[in-house]
Amino acid sequence: MKARSLTVTLRLYRGASAAAALLTPAWLSYRAGKGKEDRERLPERRGIASAERPEGPLVWVHGASVGEVNCVMPLIERLVARRFNVLLTSGTLTSSKVAARRAPPGVIHQFMPLDAGAFVSRFLDHWKPDLVLLAESELWPNLLYDLGRRGTPVVLVNGRLSPKSAERWSRLSRSARALLSRIDLCLAQSEEDGARFHALGAPRVEVCGNLKFDVPAPAADPIALGALASAIGARPVLLAASTHAGEEVLAMATHKALRKELKDLLTIVAPRHPERGEEIAELAEEAGLRTARRSADALPAPDTDIYVADTIGEMGLLYRCAPVVFMGGSMVEHGGQNPIEAAKLGAVVLHGPHVWNFGAIYARFDADGGALPVADIKDLARLTFVMLRDKARRERVAAGARVSVAALGGALERTLAAIEPYLVHIRLQHR
Incomplete structure (x- = not known):
């Protein structure tokens, strides 16, 4: 791209970015x-x-x-x-x-x-x-x-x-x-x-x-996995993974809608941006839900409703502990998050309508029966209940996901x- 080939728009961009660079130290310090x-x-x-x-x-x-x-x-x-x-x-x-x-x-x-x-x-x-x-x-x-x-x-x-x-x-x-x-x-x-x-x-x-299909499933520390699995015990688990602002409230509402039928339900919320952990815990407490935060080295107690997994690099651990996963970024207009890791570890993937960032992947998963779309909170609660109660159907969905992953590698x-x-x-x- 030679200088003479630059369009007016790109020339304006170069000039604006040069001017903005003068403010960079203050902006970076603020972000830090x-x-x-x-x-x-x-x-x-x-x-x-x-x-x-x-x-x-x-x-x-x-x-x-x-x-x-x-x-x-x-x-x-x-x-x-x-x-x-x-x-x-x-x-x-x-x-x-x-x-x-x-x-x-x-x-x-x-x-x-x-x-x-x-x-x-x-x-x-x-x-x-x-x-x-x-x-x-x-x-x-x-x-x-x-x-x-x-x-x-x-x-x-x-x-x-x-x-x-x-x-x-x-x-x-x-x-x-x-x-x-x-x-x-x-x-x-x-x-x-x-x-x-x-x-x-x-x-x-x-x-x-897509290179993501050739990435090995994320690992999990055996000691941490044992401790979390022991704390969860036989409780049914819904994982809301890589959530964005607004989706945590949906996960909490789903939890409240289901806890009459699933009295010992544990909902794990793993935000896309872990620094939002405190904010999410406060939302749960305002909703009258008992919460614990992983960043505080807490494990879910028997009466914990919402477990906020606000740490980095532990999705392999969480997917192994959750048979049903709602993939975030899909009930808000963000474009969805990658479902491949969850599918590789055998979790049933539920997703909202806004998945254009991974449109071809979700289309293939849905066609193979390897993921389930949800339109709203009622859909999310209904399918979560069905998947947690019906092991045979859950295994069929997981098998469909494995077909998708194998075909797209x-x-x-x-x-x-x-x-x-x-x-x-x-x-x-x-x-």
Whole structure:
């Protein structure tokens, strides 16, 4: 994307982001005070590296948040096994903790610099990546401009573009084409995603499938699992997973609607953003529900109604303890959350109507009987009751999910095959 190819919109963006960069220190300090940034690593957000660049070929892999970091981890593991240096960046505090726990030895994690020209240039001057792999839909104008100016190859892996995002980009069609023309290769999750990228101007598009299907089921600490399972005992459990504001109230209302028939029901609420734990616990108490918080090292007592799982990296533990899972982000207009991990661990997945972020996945799950849509709180309460009471039906739904997961796997090998020419080229460059 050469300077002369920039549209008026992109030129305005570059100017506005340069001006906004002046306010960055104050804004980052505010976010750190809210627990949304690592205060010790704030310079990284301005492109100031906290580690040295290793010698030899360097592949930069970027995943915005927890979901993207998890999905690229098997790809990173394969790159490390082939002795490529890997720089992993992400944009959230939670994802940095996932990277610290899951990344192979030798992988360097940095926070993604904010998309201001000076920050991006400083970052690239230091790291000098030979290949850039951006996960899903990370199309930052200043970053792509600078990478294009340097001639660095960029591949979009696990590319995803929802209908709503595609519609928004179509209103800026010239800018979208200018940005996507800088992507050397777009590896889309589905035929629908690929068609949307192609329509907006991506020059090379291949459909490789969704890397999330090739990620192993999340692990669980055996001691923690034993302690939580023992505390729960034989109680029926509903897990409201990755919830967003408004959905916790729905989970609590569902709990109250069911506790006449399921007197010992335990509802676990695992918010998408764990820092909301205190807020959720207060909502439960206001609703007259007894609560406990995992971040306070509490386990559910026999009379606990709502167990707030406001910790990081424990979804594998929670899915193993909950036969029925309501996936959040789907009863509010967020676009849904990833159901694959829950399905891999045998949980029945219930979801609301707003699942466009994972539309193809939910469509396949629903078609195979591996997930159940709910329209409102009455639906959610009814299906939760049926699934918790009817073990045979629960097992049929779980079996349908396994069919979906098996059919949609293989994206990792197809992605590796697609980027192989780039890996060979950069290896030859460093001989």
